[in-house]
Amino acid sequence: MIILSEESIWILIPVVALLVVALAVYLRYRKDMALIAKGGKLPTKDRAPEGDLATGLILLGLGIALYLGFFYGLGGFGAYMIAPLVLFFVGIAFLLLYWAKKPKKVKAKKVKPKTKKKKR
16 A cells, blocks of 8 residues: 655646646547548637636636735745736736737718709
């Protein structure tokens, strides 16, 4: 029987998360290859700017929350502060991407209709 210390359990969390992500990527790859083998085409994926806004706000909020939690919970700065800062700046990058991809509103000029002058 394997007994893990408290420090060892914390190491398993990112390892398991990476394995789950790798499995999801592999299964998607298999699905895409099966579709191509049947003669189908992969659908194009145009991301809506609203998705970038939501993702940016979520990551920004997580980064701020973890930063404050680590700062006040653990009492100061350390190497553990890198993760919240990464989330924070990735959130800012998504917000910038949202504003860059947002369609510009074009103001339409009001055109006065030409009226024919009546001859007297």
